Amino acid sequence: MTSSLRTGTEENKNTVSQNPLEEESGALRTMSPCVLVIFGATGDLTGRKLFPALYNLMRDGQLPSHFACVGFARREKNHEVFRQEMQKAVKEFSRVKPIDEKLWSTFTNQIFYHHSDFDNDDGYESLKTFLEDLDKKMGTKGNRVFYLSTQPKYFPDIIARLNQHGLIYDTSKVKDKWSRVVIEKPFGHDYKSAVDLQKFVLNHLAESQIYRIDHYLGKETVQNLLVFRFANSIFESFWNNHYVDHVQITVGEEIGIGTRGAFWEEAGMLRDIVQNHMMQLLSLVAMEPPNSLNADAIRDEKVKVLQSIRPIDMKNFDQHVVRGQYGPGFINGQNVIGYRQEANVNPKSTIETFMALELYIDNWRWSNVPFYLRAGKRLPKRATDISIFFKNVPGSLFAKRGQKNENNVLVMRIQPNEGISLKINSKVPGPQSPIQPVKMDFNYSSYFGLSPPEAYERLICDCILGDGTLFARGDEVLTSWKLLTPILERWQETPPKDFPNYASGTWGPKSADEMLAREGRSWRLI
Amino acid sequence: MKAMANQIELVDIDKELKRLWDEEEGKNKVRACLFTLIVYTKKKDDDDPWKDHVHSIISSFPCRVIYIHIDETSHDMLKTRVSTETVTPETFCEIIDIEASGALLERVPYILLPLIVPDLPLYLLWTQDPSTDKIILPSLKPYAKRIIFDAGSTPDFSRFTKEVLTLIESFHCEVGDLNWSAIKGWRKIFANLFETKEKLEALENANKITITYHSSTNQAHPEIRAIYFQGWLAAIFNWKCISKNIQKNKISLTYCDKTPLVIELIGEENFSLQLPSGALLSIEVNSPLRESHFSCKRLETTSQVFIQHSDTVSCALPTCSNLSSTFEGQEILQELFYPHSGKHYRMMLENISKISWD
Numbered sequence: 001m002t003s004s005l006r007t008g009t010e011e012n013k014n015t016v017s018q019n020p021l022e023e024e025s026g027a028l029r030t031m032s033p034c035v036l037v038i039f040g041a042t043g044d045l046t047g048r049k050l051f052p053a054l055y056n057l058m059r060d061g062q063l064p065s066h067f068a069c070v071g072f073a074r075r076e077k078n079h080e081v082f083r084q085e086m087q088k089a090v091k092e093f094s095r096v097k098p099i100d101e102k103l104w105s106t107f108t109n110q111i112f113y114h115h116s117d118f119d120n121d122d123g124y125e126s127l128k129t130f131l132e133d134l135d136k137k138m139g140t141k142g143n144r145v146f147y148l149s150t151q152p153k154y155f156p157d158i159i160a161r162l163n164q165h166g167l168i169y170d171t172s173k174v175k176d177k178w179s180r181v182v183i184e185k186p187f188g189h190d191y192k193s194a195v196d197l198q199k200f201v202l203n204h205l206a207e208s209q210i211y212r213i214d215h216y217l218g219k220e221t222v223q224n225l226l227v228f229r230f231a232n233s234i235f236e237s238f239w240n241n242h243y244v245d246h247v248q249i250t251v252g253e254e255i256g257i258g259t260r261g262a263f264w265e266e267a268g269m270l271r272d273i274v275q276n277h278m279m280q281l282l283s284l285v286a287m288e289p290p291n292s293l294n295a296d297a298i299r300d301e302k303v304k305v306l307q308s309i310r311p312i313d314m315k316n317f318d319q320h321v322v323r324g325q326y327g328p329g330f331i332n333g334q335n336v337i338g339y340r341q342e343a344n345v346n347p348k349s350t351i352e353t354f355m356a357l358e359l360y361i362d363n364w365r366w367s368n369v370p371f372y373l374r375a376g377k378r379l380p381k382r383a384t385d386i387s388i389f390f391k392n393v394p395g396s397l398f399a400k401r402g403q404k405n406e407n408n409v410l411v412m413r414i415q416p417n418e419g420i421s422l423k424i425n426s427k428v429p430g431p432q433s434p435i436q437p438v439k440m441d442f443n444y445s446s447y448f449g450l451s452p453p454e455a456y457e458r459l460i461c462d463c464i465l466g467d468g469t470l471f472a473r474g475d476e477v478l479t480s481w482k483l484l485t486p487i488l489e490r491w492q493e494t495p496p497k498d499f500p501n502y503a504s505g506t507w508g509p510k511s512a513d514e515m516l517a518r519e520g521r522s523w524r525l526i
Numbered sequence: 527m528k529a530m531a532n533q534i535e536l537v538d539i540d541k542e543l544k545r546l547w548d549e550e551e552g553k554n555k556v557r558a559c560l561f562t563l564i565v566y567t568k569k570k571d572d573d574d575p576w577k578d579h580v581h582s583i584i585s586s587f588p589c590r591v592i593y594i595h596i597d598e599t600s601h602d603m604l605k606t607r608v609s610t611e612t613v614t615p616e617t618f619c620e621i622i623d624i625e626a627s628g629a630l631l632e633r634v635p636y637i638l639l640p641l642i643v644p645d646l647p648l649y650l651l652w653t654q655d656p657s658t659d660k661i662i663l664p665s666l667k668p669y670a671k672r673i674i675f676d677a678g679s680t681p682d683f684s685r686f687t688k689e690v691l692t693l694i695e696s697f698h699c700e701v702g703d704l705n706w707s708a709i710k711g712w713r714k715i716f717a718n719l720f721e722t723k724e725k726l727e728a729l730e731n732a733n734k735i736t737i738t739y740h741s742s743t744n745q746a747h748p749e750i751r752a753i754y755f756q757g758w759l760a761a762i763f764n765w766k767c768i769s770k771n772i773q774k775n776k777i778s779l780t781y782c783d784k785t786p787l788v789i790e791l792i793g794e795e796n797f798s799l800q801l802p803s804g805a806l807l808s809i810e811v812n813s814p815l816r817e818s819h820f821s822c823k824r825l826e827t828t829s830q831v832f833i834q835h836s837d838t839v840s841c842a843l844p845t846c847s848n849l850s851s852t853f854e855g856q857e858i859l860q861e862l863f864y865p866h867s868g869k870h871y872r873m874m875l876e877n878i879s880k881i882s883w884d
Contacts, residue, residue, distance in 0.1 A: 019726070020762050021717040023870060033718065058848065065714055065847040106830050106848070139718070139833070139845035446558040446616050447588060 031464050032178075033066030034143035035131055039118065039158055040150035041071025041082070045184070047089030049215075050149065053456035055090045055099065058107050060453075062461055066139035070112045072127065082113035095454055110138065118154050124165040131167070142177035144168075145463055149184060156200055163204040171206045182211040182463055185276045186267070187477045191485035198474050207474055211463050216277040217470040218455030221418045221444065225284045225386075226298070228412070228420065235410075236289070238390070239365075245407060246370045248387040248524055249281050252379035254331050256504070257353065261344030269323075269355040270484060273375040279306065279480040280472070281414070282371060285386055286361055295468040299476060306479040310360045312486055321487055322512045323496060324354030326378035329504025336378065336504045350495045353377040354502060356512040370519065374512060378504035383526045384414040398435055406437045409524065418444035418452075533607050536637060542608040543620055550610075550618055558588035558617045561647040564638065564666065566654060568679075569595040569625060576653055579858050581611070587862070588617045590643050594634060594662060595625045596654070602628035606637075635665035647671040649862055655680035657689040667693070674702035674861045677750045678804060687879035694872060702861035705750045705804065706871050711849030712755060712806050713870075715822055715831055718847065728813040728837070729820075730763045731785045736810045741775050741793025742803040749777060751804045752791040753878060760789075761873035767881050779881070785814065824849070 036054075038046055057063045071082050087108065091099055114130060116123025135142055146162055148155055159181060162168045169179045183201075188194025201210060216222050229235055238244070251273050257264040264272070283302035290297040313320055327338035340347050354376035361371065390408040398405055409423040421441040428434045444452065462470050501509040507523065516522050534542050563583065567576050580591055597603060607623040622641060626634050642648055648666070650673040656663055657680075667673070673693065680686040694701050720729050739752040756779065760767065765781035775793035780786065794807060801807075811820040816837035823832045825846075834844040 019717055019721055021713070021720055021726075023713070023717075061711070061849075063848065065711070065718055065849075066845060067848070103829070109846070136843050137845060139847065443616070447560055448586070 031062070031064035031461075032143050032466075033064045033138075033140045034145055034464055035134055035138075035140045036067070036069045036145045036147060036460070036464075037072055037114075037127070037131070038069065038147045038149055039072045039154070040148070041113070042073040042075045042077075042085075043149055045149045046071065047086065048093050049454070049456045050147070050460070051086045052090050052094040053454055053460055055094055055104070055107060056096060056453065057457050057461060059096065059100065059103060062457070064464060066141070068110045068112065068134050068138045068140055070114050070127075070130070070134075072114045072116065072123075074115070074117050076115050077113055079111070079113050083108045083111050086111060118150065119157050119161070121161065121165070124161045124167065128165055128167055144177075144179040145182060145460075146179070147182040152186060152189075155183060155197070159201060159204050168205060168209070171209065178209075178466065180209050180211055180463055180466070181205055182213055184213050186271055187212055187276075187472070188481060189266070189271055190488055191478070191481040194478055194481045198478060202474075208468070210471075210474070211468060212472040212474075212477060213459060214276050214280050214472050215455045215459065216280055216414075217472075218457075218459040219414060220452050220458075221412065221414045222281065222284065223458070223470070224420075225281075225412065230289050239388075241365065241367050241369045243390050244366075244369050245389045245391045246372060246519075246521060247285060248372045248374075248389070249278055249285070249385075250373075250387075250523075250526060251278060251375040251384045252382060252507075252526065253377050254379060254382050254505075256326065256336065256378050257339065257342055257345070259343065261342050264353075265345060265349060265351055268351045269353055269375050269377070270487060274355055274357065274373065275480050275484050276472070276477075278373050278375060279476075279484075281386060282359070282373065283476070285388075286366055286371070288365070293469070295471075296473075298469050299473045303473070303475050303479060304363075305361060306476060306483065308361045308363045308366075309483055310362050311483065314486065314490065317490055318511070319515065319518070320358045321490075322354075322356040322509060322515055323352040323491065324356075324376065324502050324509040324512070325349070325351065325496070325499040326353050326376075326502055326504045327500030329378065329506065331378065331380070331505045338500050338504065339378075340500065350491075350499060352491070352496075354379075354508045354512070356508065356515060358515055372516060372521075372523070374508060374523070376502075376508050379507055380505055381526065382416060385526065386412045386414065387524050388412075389521075389524075405435060411524075532609075533605055536604070536606055539606060539608060539622060539637075539641065543622075546608065546610050546620075547618070558619070559590050559643050559646065560587050561649055561671075562590045562592065562641075562643045563649050563651060564592045564594060565651045566594045566596070566659070566662065568654060569597040569599075576651070580651075583858055583862065584611055584619050588619045590620045590622070590641070592622045592638060592641055593624065594638075595623065596631070596659075597625055597627040600627040602630050604630040604633060631661050634662050638662075638666065639669075642669065649674065651858070652676070653679050655682065655686055655689075656693070657682070657685045672700045672702055672862070674704060674858065676704045677754075678705060678747045681746070683747065683750070683753070683883040684879060684881070687875050691872070691875050691879060694875075701871075703754075703871065704858065704861060705754055706874070707858075707861050708804070709751050709755050709758075709806060711829075712809065712822070712831075713758065715833065715847050715849070716759075716809075719820060719822070719833060719835070724816075725818075725820075725835075728815045728818040729759075729811060731815050732787055732811050732813040733785055734810075734812040735759070735787065735789045736792065736808075737789070738792045738794050738807040738809075740801045740803055740805045740807055741795050748793055748804040749791055751806055753777070753883070754874060755806060755809070756789045756791065757878035758870060758874040761870070761877040770881060772883070 038050060040046070054063065054069060087104060090104070112134070114127050116127065131144065134140055144167065146167070148158055150158065162181070167179065168181065169177060188197045229239065283305040286305045287301040288304065290301045325339050328341070329336055339345060339353050340349055356372065356374040359371045359373065360368070388410040392405055392407050405425055406423065411421045413419050413421070419442050421439045423437050423439050425435050426438045428436045459470055513523065532542070563580070565576055565580060583589065584591065603625065605625040609621045611619045611621055624634060624637060648670050650666055650670045652663065652673055653676045656675065675690060677683065677686055690701055720726050735756065737752045737755055739748060741748045760781060765787060767779055768782045769780045771778040775795070777791040779789045781789065806824065808821070808823040812818070816839060818835065818837040820835040821833070825832055829849045830846045831849060832844060833847055835842050
């Protein structure tokens with residue numbers, strides 16, 4: 001077989017578009033050389049999540065062969081100090097311990113630090129020079145990922161300056177290298193701010209260059225939703241309103257807001273969890289099969305779900321939307337204080353730490369199937385799961401003998417104790433025929449080893465590969481904001497009179513239970 | 527943690543597995559199993575080195591492991607042992623050891639078939655020359671999802687390559703090769719290094735390529751990876767081998783297409799105790815086109831490769847690149863779950879199968 005040296009476009013006639021030395025495409029994806037620049041590198045996320053993720057990617061051979069990481073932050077320090085700090089962080093937070101010192105000594109040579117304020121033009125010029133120098137030394141070929149691990153208020157400044165100083169490439173003109181910007185949530189704080197931010201960002205970047213992180217999408221269990229639904233023929237046949245009675249999605253935490261009082265007073269549960277994580281889970285559970293596995297095919301289907309959600313019925317608002325705030329209580333054997341007693345929280349705060357929502361998706365598949373969402377802090381346990389409740393069997397075959405048939409429930413446990421279970425009814429061995437619900441259970445940790453990859457490992461990997469599947473697209477974000485912003489507005493107009501309305505260590509306010517009880521349903525005990 | 531392996535009668539395998547499982551009752555364990563892994567190896571007097579590799583597999587992917595140890599020193603022997611390995615507090619993996627020799631080898635397929643876990647994949651890790659076994663491999667081939675070979679064990683490399691090519695062409699199962707997987711990092715480095723038209727032309731028209739590898743005395747064929755690498759290049763560029771010279775720790779191959787090319791594979795003994803035998807150490811390419819010189823050298827104690835290239839027009843700054851494989855046993859995990867050795871592997875095998883390696 002002869003080699004085929006087809007050249008690329010006019011702008012990059014030197015680089016071959018199909019290198020005969022590159023492996024054929026298949027399960028293996030090829031990573032381009034690149035530099036990852038982390039803005040806000042001295043913050044919590046970098047040490048707890050990003051660097052442990054990079055280390056484990058390197059350990060698993062998943063980083064590009066030519067790679068460098070530059071921390072960009074306002075605190076003054078040098079490369080060596082930053083490297084030592086990151087080593088300490090990785091030692092503490094890596095999912096695989098102890099760390100391989102030899103591997104770290106290799107990796108450390110690829111870590112650098114750049115000190116500058118986010119609004120300092122000189123800092124961006126010197127960054128540009130530094131990165132070009134790295135390209136020559138490290139072979140990173142001008143490819144860039146800019147990770148904005150900062151407070152949202154800095155996003156516009158950083159993006160504008162990256163563009164102004166030529167660090168972001170115009171995709172219509174530059175073809176031989178790429179630049180991407182990763183933005184952490186939240187993307188706006190309501191519909192209008194999200195629209196404004198989107199317009200601003202699109203003035204400087206193409207949508208294909210924007211990677212909006214929702215780290216839930218990086219979780220193995222969330223990615224498994226697509227595989228579970230679309231790689232198993234049996235489930236699709238009953239994944240609809242003929243068989244499904246209702247769906248419950250729960251994101252519960254037993255911890256309070258901790259030291260994040262100032263942040264939480266501005267955010268609240270809707271902004272922090274419901275608008276992003278829960279809407280992602282909802283759209284993955286409810287979407288139609290995509291026509292391919294490319295990013296836009298999947299995201300198109302997710303957006304269709306969000307667009308099909310019936311707007312909140314504002315006339316009967318309280319029947320479909322519940323908010324709550326935790327008071328003092330008892331968790332894990334300890335007394336705990338209420339939200340209003342937490343540090344940096346207004347003693348009369350009206351911010352919600354709990355939210356429950358009843359939604360309907362008006363399409364053929366889900367017509368009249370309620371989706372119940374709840375998210376809360378200071379609940380009895382940490383648990384994120386999706387429960388599909390199926391309709392009970394027709395007739396009363398076993399009821400004549402006084403037996404109670406329980407609904408089948410398919411549960412996808414996102415965290416912790418990741419896995420999937422199916423509750424079925426079984427006969428109890430013996431001469432009589434009592435029926436007992438039992439569980440068929442698949443547990444991730446029993447089958448897939450000691451330490452599955454963390455969400456950020458997968459997300460960083462996909463960003464370098466240019467695969468946007470696991471990142472929120474602009475229209476996804478805006479559609480969910482459009483749906484949920486009226487709730488924020490109603491809450492703003494009508495401050496709650498009963499806060500705090502649930503004790504820490506309980507499953508939320510009574511009104512959340514009543515929301516389901518009205519329909520003869522109840523929240524699943526997790 | 528591994529439970530003791532007791533020798534048992536063949537008929538008692540299931541009973542012993544059940545007994546071991548019952549011992550774990552009440553301890554919240556799961557008899558997790560993703561697949562059946564059959565490891566075919568020669569019995570050694572000391573601990574089988576493959577057990578460490580298999581342990582790394584079980585750590586990531588719990589499975590039922592069946593070892594087939596072929597004992598060439600004994601006559602007509604068949605022994606079985608059963609044990610378990612607990613990798614996580616919840617996971618319990620079953621290990622079945624079968625030692626066989628002589629006329630009793632014929633019974634092994636009959637023992638194996640009922641032990642394969644139903645509905646789940648079967649992987650074969652064949653650490654010996656496949657052409658030497660006419661009993662067990664033929665019986666398992668129809669059921670195997672993937673057969674992974676280690677060419678370093680084969681005494682007749684030419685026969686091995688032909689046998690594997692036959693397997694690829696005639697059976698539905700996929701074929702993996704640990705030595706091919708081991709050089710994946712180097713192939714990626716080359717693909718990144720020779721990414722422009724000019725550099726590819728320089729490589730295609732090279733007149734000398736030198737590949738050094740780690741040669742230690744504890745492996746029969748440490749040159750395999752180097753052979754694979756040059757075979758891969760020869761297949762990509764359609765170089766035809768016209769002569770060869772094989773000496774201890776040095777193989778010279780002369781290719782002739784447009785420009786005569788000499789490829790030397792040189793073994794370096796005692797390079798580093800930390801590197802496995804056969805690991806590639808350096809690759810240098812010289813080309814008359816613009817007097818190009820490319821050098822890739824592995825740094826001794828790390829997984830990095832130091833890369834430098836120059837020609838009459840430019841002399842690039844040296845760069846460092848990471849080899850993708852960083853921990854022992856990673857090649858096996860790659861070969862089990864991430865099959866990628868399709869077209870290039872086959873091309874490479876076809877190329878080297880045309881050369882007699884005696």
